[in-house]
Amino acid sequence: MKLHIIELKKFSDFLAIRTAWDRMLEQAVTRNVALTYEWAYASWKRYAGFFDVRVATLWEADTLVSAIPFVAKPVSREGCRGTAVQVLTEIVPYSTISEEAPVLECFFAYLRRNYADLLKVSFQEVDASCYGFAALTDWAQGEGMPFFIYKSHESPYVEIRTDFSSYYLTRKKKIKNALRNKPDKLQALSPFRIVSYAKETDIRRGFQQLLEIDCESWKYEEKSDMSSREGQHIFYETLAEEGAKRGMTELWLLVNEREPVAFEYNLLFEGKVMAIKWGYKVKYASFSPGVILRLETTKQFFERGFRMIDLWGSKDQFKTIWSDAHFDRYAVHLYANSAAGLALKRQDENARNSVAAPSAVELC
Template sequence: MTVDINEVNDVADLDHYGRVWEQALAVTPAANFFQSLDWLRLSWPCFPRWQRLRALVSSSGDPWVVPFCVREERFKVGPLRLLTFPLNDWAGEFAPLGSDPATALRRGLEHAFATPRDWDLIDLRWTDEDFLPAAVEAFRAVGVRPQVEVRMERPVVAFTPDEPYEDQLSKKLRQNLRRSRKQLEAMGRFTVEHFRPAAGDDPRMDFFEACSRVGKESWQHQEKAGFTSDPVRAQMHGIHLAAAALGQLTLTTVRLDGLPIAFVYGFHHQGRTIAFRNGYDPQHAKTGVGALALHEWLLHCEASGDRLIDLGPGTYEYKLRAANAMRKTYSVAHHSRYAVRSQLMRAWRSIEPAFRGREAFEKRRLVQ
């Protein structure tokens, strides 16, 4: 059976395939906002170095999309061109779109090997542990044996109908959260406000501005991928509007005398939610308001019917205290035999764990 595949190299040209993209996303298992066309359009300018879109779109039979891109990154062996997904560690998992992502990936790899090579390395860095066997099999189906490594661990919260989330927390953590609330209530008018619009509702830009205001005071402002840092700041306005329009936005603010002092900002889709960014005013750090805001946001997600909350890349202590499980994200890679620097990198990756120790090696690769 011949499969019609369209390769799109300009983000602006994706508008022509918007309907196919939407259809593929609608049937994608465990889909999330980061697989939406809106996200790709808005986040594309945020990557700081050269990159070229190689999105593969097929409407033959069941629609599918493999949003590949080629980007240049620098390593110890020198610059390399990576064929990968355009996620850039914004979240912890990514996969092709469609009812059968494994088949879509295999067809995408077949296309990559059948067309002129503009890459030194294929690196699917955000492969969730559930999709790992299918990803490995897709590589083997095109005749290569991929190199598999743990890229990061992600603390998650899995809600169950048998036991409320709050009952699963340690006694010490519950005491600390109650203490935080009492401290803040003693300081003024303490309020918690949630915003989770349905598709087409008012996007409430006042909530966006509240998060931005706290973000400018938070430690995240100094981070390259922080809520208000360059070049993210220029895109966040549009991201907020897009997520709200899709009905996939969920956020919580904590306020004192009407002024925001902490926030948690995330995206939800089909019962799965990702904590995208959070922050707090350092003037109130000693009250534990950051942990309290995350707790209130999680309770709201539970009450809204979410099943799995991904607290995002990185193993900060506050995430580990809130989580009740961990998930691993893998890098599934193939190094071109015709690219010398890529082969040097493959050789080093294969022996590096022995030099550093497996635990130290994995920690080095975690995204904080």
């Protein structure tokens, strides 16, 4: 298969490719929400103005075979100055409509042509069991590229194989320990209800309430809320609005007579739920509003016939209420086989090993 690359640098070019992108995803070897046009579009809007944002689109004649969005950032450290590329897909490292397509070969040739000082290419939150992970590491070894892989986190998920009642019995103890009589206490304080926003016309209103909650949550104090991070609220708002056009977005809120209290931000794709954000106002922490809301949404997703709820992000006390199963997710960094590339790799390894983290696995 002979491929050629068309680089998208202008926003207008990116907007024009939506139909071809959707057609490519319909035929893709692996279909995932993080490979959708909506995810890439939201990423573009998040990083544009901060970094060099581009999409490498790989074509066979008039057929789009793969599309890889990325940002290029300058690196300036002791002994290593150049460019680092961060690929913006997650879970699956790249899309393709054919396992025979030389996607990595073409993509890296393109990067080397465009960034003569290329030192590093990174893939984030990749599932080792998903398509492309083994191909990525095998290709790097064949090319003689040093690389550094480590498990970045464990991400819990709920696999839906039974009805909700049967599932609840397996989690009853943990859910009851978290809730006790808190729903009654919260109801006595101010009657609450659970609402959802999914229609394109309603998403903006729902998202504004979501942001209000996020800015009054514990995350705000930690500077990990959406508004405190570089362009993150733009990514999530754009993703919500664009996803609603495809019927992918559902924003769930627990609200009382005074204000919104807790939220869940979910994406629905291919029979799976991606629970990408959740939170509650910290002043309601003693009532466990996040658990109250998650119990209701989990019941809904069981009843509606979804196959899985991916709780996304790192394992924590809240997520392990709902499941003991998890995905292992990895960071993969590939380096130029040069003095500067090897120096950057050593610095990354040292930085990773300096924090209390899972042991890195070097496979080169």
